[in-house]
Amino acid sequence: MFEFAGWWMPVQYTGIVEEHRAVRERAGLFDLSHMGHLVVEGPDAAPALDALVTFDVGAQAVGQARYTVMCLPGGGIVDDLVVYREGPERFRLVVNAACREKDRAWVEQHLAGWQATLSDLTGDVALIAVQGPRAQELLMPLTRGLDLDALGFFRFAEAEVAGIRATVSRTGYTGEDGFELFVQATDAERLWDALMERGASVGAVPVGLGARDTLRLEARYPLYGHDIDETTTPLEAGLAWVVDFDKKDFIGRHALVQQREAGPLRRLVGFVLEERGVPREGYALLDPESGRKLGTVTSGTLSPTLQRGIGMGYVAAGAAEPGRLLGVDVRGRSLPARIVKGSFVPIRTRSRTGTRKRPDQATG
Amino acid sequence: MYPETLKYTKEHEWAAIDGRRVRVGITDYAQRELGDVVYVELPKVGATVERDGRMAVVESVKAVSDVYAPVSGTVVEVNEALQDSPELINKDPYGEGWLCVIEASNPDEFALLLSAADYRAIIGETGSSGG
Numbered sequence: 001m002f003e004f005a006g007w008w009m010p011v012q013y014t015g016i017v018e019e020h021r022a023v024r025e026r027a028g029l030f031d032l033s034h035m036g037h038l039v040v041e042g043p044d045a046a047p048a049l050d051a052l053v054t055f056d057v058g059a060q061a062v063g064q065a066r067y068t069v070m071c072l073p074g075g076g077i078v079d080d081l082v083v084y085r086e087g088p089e090r091f092r093l094v095v096n097a098a099c100r101e102k103d104r105a106w107v108e109q110h111l112a113g114w115q116a117t118l119s120d121l122t123g124d125v126a127l128i129a130v131q132g133p134r135a136q137e138l139l140m141p142l143t144r145g146l147d148l149d150a151l152g153f154f155r156f157a158e159a160e161v162a163g164i165r166a167t168v169s170r171t172g173y174t175g176e177d178g179f180e181l182f183v184q185a186t187d188a189e190r191l192w193d194a195l196m197e198r199g200a201s202v203g204a205v206p207v208g209l210g211a212r213d214t215l216r217l218e219a220r221y222p223l224y225g226h227d228i229d230e231t232t233t234p235l236e237a238g239l240a241w242v243v244d245f246d247k248k249d250f251i252g253r254h255a256l257v258q259q260r261e262a263g264p265l266r267r268l269v270g271f272v273l274e275e276r277g278v279p280r281e282g283y284a285l286l287d288p289e290s291g292r293k294l295g296t297v298t299s300g301t302l303s304p305t306l307q308r309g310i311g312m313g314y315v316a317a318g319a320a321e322p323g324r325l326l327g328v329d330v331r332g333r334s335l336p337a338r339i340v341k342g343s344f345v346p347i348r349t350r351s352r353t354g355t356r357k358r359p360d361q362a363t364g
Numbered sequence: 365m366y367p368e369t370l371k372y373t374k375e376h377e378w379a380a381i382d383g384r385r386v387r388v389g390i391t392d393y394a395q396r397e398l399g400d401v402v403y404v405e406l407p408k409v410g411a412t413v414e415r416d417g418r419m420a421v422v423e424s425v426k427a428v429s430d431v432y433a434p435v436s437g438t439v440v441e442v443n444e445a446l447q448d449s450p451e452l453i454n455k456d457p458y459g460e461g462w463l464c465v466i467e468a469s470n471p472d473e474f475a476l477l478l479s480a481a482d483y484r485a486i487i488g489e490t491g492s493s494g495g
Binding site for chain 2: 277309
């Protein structure tokens with residue numbers, strides 16, 4: 001067990017690689033109850049929140065979830081989060097555990113003057129994720145009152161799972177299809193046991209923080225506090241797609257518009273090692289010819305799927321183009337690493353309308 | 365899981381002494397603490413190693429761990445199979461998961477190694493060698 005943001009959590013149950021493979025091939029269960037749950041509600045909840053996040057809250061449908069960031073005025077990222085619109089005047093923010101106190105203060109401060117209130121439901125709410133190609137097959141026979149097959153990616157709805165009232169969301173952090181279930185904390189153990197029991201039939205296993213990290217890294221999802229933080233902007237981090245520049249205003253917009261025009265000075269790149277080795281956070285990224293330092297690894301691991309070292313790190317914008325060779329300083333040796341575009345493994349999430357992707361779209 | 369026939373170090377290496385040849389690996393305790401081993405950096409054959417000096421690196425998904433030489437000498441053999449199958453360290457730490465063989469330069473150092481009972485005491489495991 002390992003302490004993370006005040007929660008005791010298992011790094012692994014049976015083994016990181018085995019758990020990782022189970023999620024890619026079958027299904028895995030994650031207890032993510034450490035995540036922060038903040039609720040913003042009131043007549044002004046939508047416009048108040050709209051000033052804090054980078055997507056257009058006005059265009060968000062009830063039952064829709066959005067991945068977004070909150071920025072500082074200078075464009076640095078306060079946190080990345082998922083905003084669930086639960087009603088016209090009610091939003092649930094699922095935030096990083098390590099950022100919860102900061103986020104709560106940040107949101108609260110910016111609700112002043114609006115008719116909207118903030119409550120922190122962390123601790124009352126449990127979050128259990130079921131991820132993997134067989135997640136739906138696992139969940140379907142336990143679910144009442146919701147057609148899971150019709151639930152689109154980043155959509156959520158109320159249902160009964162194993163007789164427990166749950167919010168079922170087609171979201172995740174693994175690059176696979178899957179669901180996240182929000183339940184009352186008092187129901188969590190019963191739900192977990194029911195999922196484990198049913199999961200045996202599809203080969204599902206419990207998954208700890210270790211495999212959660214390797215899975216998200218293969219999908220090239222950034223992790224707050226490592227790949228992104230208050231000193232990095234969404235444009236530098238490759239998250240321009242979450243920023244809606246058509247919005248009239250939000251905190252950080254001015255700085256981000258300027259940065260977009262000038263072009264970011266550095267970019268977060270993904271790279272694959274061309275020789276054996278494991279890149280790790282903090283290792284230097286080098287120019288392979290001169291040995292000059294170009295940047296620093298922010299996340300790295302041995303990809304259980306590719307059986308190669310993969311990682312992310314910031315380099316000067318001029319050195320960030322895909323295909324370019326970098327060196328990773330592993331204990332004094334410069335190992336060649338190729339910058340790649342996009343995720344390290346195919347992303348196999350559902351489409352927004354709930355239909356399965358055609359095999360040629362899900363290239364895996 | 366700490367064979368009586370082997371010697372140990374407090375840094376979780378084992379040593380199988382055969383004349384001057386010392387076969388070296390990491391203990392069952394070490395492989396369990398590390399978790400899935402995904403990469404091994406072996407010494408070069410012919411390299412000189414000093415007792416307690418860094419000799420190899422074993423990496424699991426989550427951690428990088430140095431392996432220290434239990435005795436001084438020259439590396440005469442390395443387990444090349446670990447390059448493609450580092451998981452042998454998890455599966456068979458005292459057998460196929462061996463790291464290298466050192467030709468000891470100073471057999472007097474053997475007396476400094478720990479017995480299985482001493483090692484078990486260090487890692488807080490007592491009782492039978494059944495582990």
